[in-house]
Amino acid sequence: MSKINCFHCGTECNIHKIEFDNKTFCCNGCKTVFEILNQNELACYYDLEQTPGTIPSDIKGKYNYLDNESIAEKIVEFNDGQTSVVNFLIPSIHCSSCIWVLENLHKLNPGIKVALVNFPKKEVRITFKNSQISLREVVELITSIAYEPYISLDDDKQNKNSINRTLIYQVAVAGFAFGNVMLLSFPEYFEMDEFWLNKYKPFFRGLMFVFSIPAVIYSARDYLISAYKGLKHNILNIDVPISLGILVLFFRSCYEIFSETGQGYFDSLTGLIFFLLLGKMFQQKTYSFLSFERDYKSYFPIAVTKINKNKTEESIAIHNIEKGNRLLIRNEEIIPVDGILLNGNALLDYSFVTGESMPVIKKSGDKLFAGGKQTNGAIEMEVLQTVTQSYLTQLWSNDVFQKDRSKNIKSITDSISKYFTIVILSIALISGVYWFIIDKAIAFQVVSAILIIACPCALALSAPFALGNMIRLFGRHKFYLKNTNVIEAISKINAVVFDKTGTITTNEASDVRYEGTPLSEPEMSRIKGLLRASNHPLSRMLYDSINVTESKIITEFKEVLGKGIIGSVDNYEIKLGSHSYVGANEDLINQTNIYVRINKEIKGKFIFQNAYRKGLEGVFKKLTAELDISILSGDNEGEKQNLQKLLPKYSQLLFNQKPENKLEFIKRLQDKKQNIMMLGDGLNDAGALAQSDVGIAVSENINVFSPACDGILDAEVFKKLPDFISLSHHTMFIIKISFVISFLYNIIGLLFAVSGNLSPIIAAILMPISSISVVIFVTFSTNFIAKKLLH
């Protein structure tokens, strides 16, 4: 039998496939989406890209809370009573078909006026008429074609959309000034004593002065402020020599043109500011589709359904949940608070919290922890703790989340600029004194020339370009960093701490182990035959792991939701499912398993275990050569022996770790003067990720939730982790070499300056040449080294 893929989403179809309009669909959801689009002349969706869709999720009633006006108000950006504007994050946007269909939403419902997609951000901005369609209906409409928006507690903020464009304006002003000043100063470079030139001199010089004023006051503002703040706290950061250079350039040029002694250095001044800002802009590489600041708020829903005493349902905001409330959690909804299960089949997916991909079964009376996603029908629960006091969320009350860590990082440029500034100032002083004795008139010129030429333009540009380029190269290899400081921080680490589940184990592949009475091959093939009929994730996984040809004769098949499946294969009655379903004894070990019963005889159970990521052993081997490795796990010690085989003897392995324990462990290591890189994946690692010097979230799908961190590593490239670390070391080495090069330029310039020969034209040539050559050097060498190591 050849494999048939779904026309809509491309998933391989099993026996539940649906034939419709000569096309095959994997499930009813996909077929429905096709029908909707086809009826509304949107079938072009399937022409733009092959199998562009995703399977829609069943959301009956999930968005009822949007009818509650106080909640809707928090989500809608603009509402004048007649039209509303709303901005949704839609993680499933991934291709041009998505853009096309979403921007043609008005064909599905005339109440929608405009829909505009921002592809890099995976957002859609929808303008709709309140009289024709409500917010809930808009959400349900886009969910019905499988573009479910991601509405979380994080949306409950005002003014979140203020984009900071100051840097663009600053660059534009500096660039504009630079271009014009360059043009105006060009005639004087040749020092021709020509009649017309002399006539226009004051006019040209006046214009240059006018252009440089906004460049200094507006564009260079941040450097001047930063230098002032640094000096106030007795820190000689890189902005101090830069600001000194800018100010000396400006005031000496002003002096020259007003005293009519020269043309000034306005060209170098505006050029310097322009180049510096370009470097700053290059350094600010952002991944608009990723967020590095997420906490539980961006994962939790904004509202849930509360069941009142008189059995009526009401939507309430998460923050208004009180102890003792009864909540209704529908399919695909997230449990927002700790509570007790009252009734319903709870099958909770805690993968975003713990990294464990197997859903957990809970019985009524069991305690439910916040963060689990219900995957099996609706349940009712009673609230035990409010949102902020729940087991998981109280982690965020720790101080570590209040600290702004970016201020504590002292960059390599800043640490070198301290010595640089001192050396430059002493050279200026010595030569100033020397020339003061010989010729008082020249002394002022020499000192100002030294401060101009020593302005560390190339020095200040080398780190932004080297790091900015490396962060892009990392991104191309699916390692996304928050900012350039992270590369420096990675180069300083001397210990790595891993979380176990979801970080070094994979969610995609599972090891399935069988325990019990051995099964014969015909029995295995019958089990496989039965599993084929089921769509449950565990059944699919078990089906894939059995390597015998399946039996095809299935009569009577029944699936009991949340319990198991039953059917007759070759006249054998086979029952697969939970212990209570097949009637086996309950086991107390916390593991995911499927029990097998054939003709009333309980044979045994299949046990699912997360498999370790491919190349894990290689990663450990490479890392242990230079770094200490520890592993923290929230699970029991079951895996201790397997892990010990992979790791050197002195490595620390800690099990049964609560989120707070993980954070404390990192703190203890840091107290021993260690720089820690922590790799985690779930919300329970959030504390440890925030506390560590470099917190990296490992993610199998970078579009879905990952906790606040410094970088997101796509699980695909997990085995390249040692290469990324060594690349960070190489990058720092390249920066050091480029520092040496820029010092050489400074020395050349100083020779001119000290001897009193610095003419504006030399300054105007030397400054760009030194900057550009350093930029070219770091870009080429980082590209070369990345190609060599990451191929």
Next chain:
Amino acid sequence: MMTIIFTLIIVSLIIAIIFFILFIISVKTGQFDDLHTPSIRMLFDDELVKKEISDKNITN
């Protein structure tokens, strides 16, 4: 003779400043916030037109 150069330079500067202000305004209104989607969106117009024509053919 003299004044014509002054005039020319001032006129050219005024034009340059007008364009500069237009650029700032376009940044401010968010035209440069998303540089990727418009490049895909411009390819769609053809698809839409084709679709409408074929629809008309059907109704005819």
